[in-house]
Amino acid sequence: MNPVLPLPLLLPLLALVLGAAIWLSWRATRGLPVRSALALLTLRSLALAALAALLLNPGRWVKPTEDREKPWLVLVDHSASMAQPLEKSTRHQTATKIADQITKLAPAEVPVRVRSFALTPAPETDSLPGPDAPGTDLSASLKSFIDEASASGDRFSGIVVLSDGRQTIDAKPTDLEALALRLRAARTPVHAIALGAGENLPDLLLRAPRPTLTTFSGQTVKIPVMIESQGMDPIKPEVRLLDPEGRELGKISVELKSGTPAFLSFEIPAPAASQRLTLETPALPGEARPGNNRAQVQIRLLETRTRIFLAEGAPYWDSKFLAQLLRQQSQMEVHSVHRLSEDRFFRIDTGQSDATESASAIFPETLEELSSYDLIVFGKNVDSFLTPARLEALRAYVRDRGGAVLFARGKPTTSALPALETLEPVSWAGPGATEFRFVPTVDGAAAGLFGDALPPPDASVWTQLPTLKDSRQIASVKPFTRVLALANDSANTGFASETPALLVRRYGQGVCGLVNGDGLWRWDFFPEARELGNMYEDFWTQLIQWMASYSEFLPGQEFSLRLSAPRSRSGEPLALTLSYRGQDPDPAPGIEITAPDGSTSRLQPAKIADPGGQPAWRASLTPDATGTWSIRVVDPREKAPPTPQADYLIPTPPRETDDLSADPAFLESLTTATGGRLHETSDFARTLIPLLLPEPPSATSGNAVWKSSWAIWPVATFIALLFSTEWYLRRRQGLP
Numbered sequence: 001m002n003p004v005l006p007l008p009l010l011l012p013l014l015a016l017v018l019g020a021a022i023w024l025s026w027r028a029t030r031g032l033p034v035r036s037a038l039a040l041l042t043l044r045s046l047a048l049a050a051l052a053a054l055l056l057n058p059g060r061w062v063k064p065t066e067d068r069e070k071p072w073l074v075l076v077d078h079s080a081s082m083a084q085p086l087e088k089s090t091r092h093q094t095a096t097k098i099a100d101q102i103t104k105l106a107p108a109e110v111p112v113r114v115r116s117f118a119l120t121p122a123p124e125t126d127s128l129p130g131p132d133a134p135g136t137d138l139s140a141s142l143k144s145f146i147d148e149a150s151a152s153g154d155r156f157s158g159i160v161v162l163s164d165g166r167q168t169i170d171a172k173p174t175d176l177e178a179l180a181l182r183l184r185a186a187r188t189p190v191h192a193i194a195l196g197a198g199e200n201l202p203d204l205l206l207r208a209p210r211p212t213l214t215t216f217s218g219q220t221v222k223i224p225v226m227i228e229s230q231g232m233d234p235i236k237p238e239v240r241l242l243d244p245e246g247r248e249l250g251k252i253s254v255e256l257k258s259g260t261p262a263f264l265s266f267e268i269p270a271p272a273a274s275q276r277l278t279l280e281t282p283a284l285p286g287e288a289r290p291g292n293n294r295a296q297v298q299i300r301l302l303e304t305r306t307r308i309f310l311a312e313g314a315p316y317w318d319s320k321f322l323a324q325l326l327r328q329q330s331q332m333e334v335h336s337v338h339r340l341s342e343d344r345f346f347r348i349d350t351g352q353s354d355a356t357e358s359a360s361a362i363f364p365e366t367l368e369e370l371s372s373y374d375l376i377v378f379g380k381n382v383d384s385f386l387t388p389a390r391l392e393a394l395r396a397y398v399r400d401r402g403g404a405v406l407f408a409r410g411k412p413t414t415s416a417l418p419a420l421e422t423l424e425p426v427s428w429a430g431p432g433a434t435e436f437r438f439v440p441t442v443d444g445a446a447a448g449l450f451g452d453a454l455p456p457p458d459a460s461v462w463t464q465l466p467t468l469k470d471s472r473q474i475a476s477v478k479p480f481t482r483v484l485a486l487a488n489d490s491a492n493t494g495f496a497s498e499t500p501a502l503l504v505r506r507y508g509q510g511v512c513g514l515v516n517g518d519g520l521w522r523w524d525f526f527p528e529a530r531e532l533g534n535m536y537e538d539f540w541t542q543l544i545q546w547m548a549s550y551s552e553f554l555p556g557q558e559f560s561l562r563l564s565a566p567r568s569r570s571g572e573p574l575a576l577t578l579s580y581r582g583q584d585p586d587p588a589p590g591i592e593i594t595a596p597d598g599s600t601s602r603l604q605p606a607k608i609a610d611p612g613g614q615p616a617w618r619a620s621l622t623p624d625a626t627g628t629w630s631i632r633v634v635d636p637r638e639k640a641p642p643t644p645q646a647d648y649l650i651p652t653p654p655r656e657t658d659d660l661s662a663d664p665a666f667l668e669s670l671t672t673a674t675g676g677r678l679h680e681t682s683d684f685a686r687t688l689i690p691l692l693l694p695e696p697p698s699a700t701s702g703n704a705v706w707k708s709s710w711a712i713w714p715v716a717t718f719i720a721l722l723f724s725t726e727w728y729l730r731r732r733q734g735l736p
Helices: 007-028 034-056 091-105 138-151 173-185 317-327 388-399 442-446 535-550 664-674 681-687 713-732
Strands: 059-062 065-068 072-077 112-117 158-163 190-194 203-207 212-216 220-230 238-242 248-253 262-269 275-280 294-302 306-312 332-341 344-349 356-358 375-378 404-407 426-428 436-440 474-477 481-489 500-507 510-515 559-563 574-580 590-594 600-603 606-608 616-621 627-634 645-650 698-701 705-708
Touching: 007 034, 034 713, 072 091, 072 138, 091 112, 091 158, 091 681, 112 138, 138 158, 138 173, 138 664, 158 664, 173 664, 190 664, 190 681, 203 294, 212 220, 220 238, 220 275, 220 294, 238 262, 248 262, 306 317, 306 535, 317 332, 317 344, 317 535, 375 535, 388 404, 388 510, 404 535, 436 500, 442 481, 474 500, 500 535, 510 535, 559 627, 559 645
Parallel strands: 072 112, 072 158, 158 190, 212 294, 306 332, 306 375, 375 404, 404 510
Antiparallel strands: 059 705, 065 698, 203 220, 220 262, 238 248, 238 275, 275 294, 332 344, 344 356, 426 474, 436 481, 481 500, 500 510, 559 574, 574 616, 590 600, 590 627, 606 616, 627 645
């Protein structure tokens, strides 16, 4: 029952009303015979009891149900890239034809709905819109279609996407994962046909192999460029180098054959300050990706020379050549000490012609003395240079002051020095190969050494250089170590072919590097090596300069600047962290932000606790405009050394016409994540149509409602009959 009033109130009220009504009915029939009076009273009582029953409202709760179809949804991409020619029509025309075929070939009991999408779902109309939308966002469109169906209680049996897969809105991986999870939970697989996949569209690609170049004032900067054409006849494009204001700094024409990259370089004087230059080549008619005809190069100017201390305990050709080479570099200031015997040490510095002899091992004694150098280079047998106090200062120099240490000739000591071993990137084993070839790794290219500062790993020069020697076996590589090159055993001595030959490891705020071998002087001495260019000089100068800049602090700078990411999207927060290695007990740095439009603003970072005990600060900002944001540390002190600067890029969202090639990889990843698959355009009738199986309609239910048992016509007729019979009999008896 579902009474109109609560039972504690309704039952007494009904009893009172029924009693009063029966008493009044009996009183009105006092003059009649008893039998007639009882008949009228019975009829009145039954009628009133029926009305009372109505007020008790007997019945039951019922959840209404409704059967709904589960159709297949076919989505046709109508973005501008779908206007690209495809065989004898366009991608969009082909997609429309396939949608019609799916509708006709699907079993009669399988409902199919055809809709169009681009950045958002197109309104449902009788005809599909043409390929004119300025962008594509398949993930957002899918979400909108699913939300629309859920709001009306529908669910799709499956979804078929007819698109080239080219996304102009970069969806977050987390959003795609959430969408795929939702589709799998609803048992709605996504299938796709990638229109235009496999086409060899003409394209011209321009790339800067070294996107960041570090140089010194007065030097000549060499900017390498790679350019390649695909699907084009032999052409002769023009490559231009532009300054930040768009003025032309140089121009080179290069002959290209399809599929064969060409390498060229611009040589310009070092700029007066760090700046970003642009490389560009004009887009040619019919190019699939005109957006990749530009590249940028950051020229980072170092205003102070790199200060190097070199300690050598077993002089050989390698150490002599290296010390001489470094002293010849105008951008380096070198202090080198060589141990000739137990009590004979020679020191020679940059600019000196004669060596200074000493009976004691010359080496920086304190952390402050070590901090005056950007890089410490160790040769072999350096045990005599290192005392416990010097070792502790050396560890603090790397860990807390962002110093750099390079072990240039393999294992640096003959005795066990645990304090020094903590800085080495490896744990040593026994002797290794006597002859080996130096082979750069992919990680060496990713770290920015090979392919940027030096030739890439696949360059033929590495197979033509003379072999090296005395590489040791390595028991293990320590955590946070990157293997930049391997030692390839050229003498087949059984030496492990994967033994590292060049490694680098971050240690605290600094960095430690290791060259596991000897004999690099051969790269400068042998005639066949000289024919390959001055690889010996390039290797050491670029490695040392890269080592010094790989540390958290750049040479000559007391502040470091770290960004939480080098690039991201507009509106996402960026964290900035500053560290300090100078002597001032209370520096107060600021941060200057230059927006892409040239406007500047200031941030005051907040001081934070640092595990090393050195001052550190943190700040955050939320860039909201596309382009390059320049971030520079401001040192308010008088005669302050140079401060670091970093660029943060918010890429301009790609336009639909920046890349007209198909992207089947995106569609395949989406379909696989939802339990579907990618189908071929020519074979979809065989692979896709059999999947369009009919599903029984789903029964959906809403909120429960009360269904009264008395709300039927016989009940109303019965009550009316009781009252009418009583009235008729009363009138026969002459009662009112």
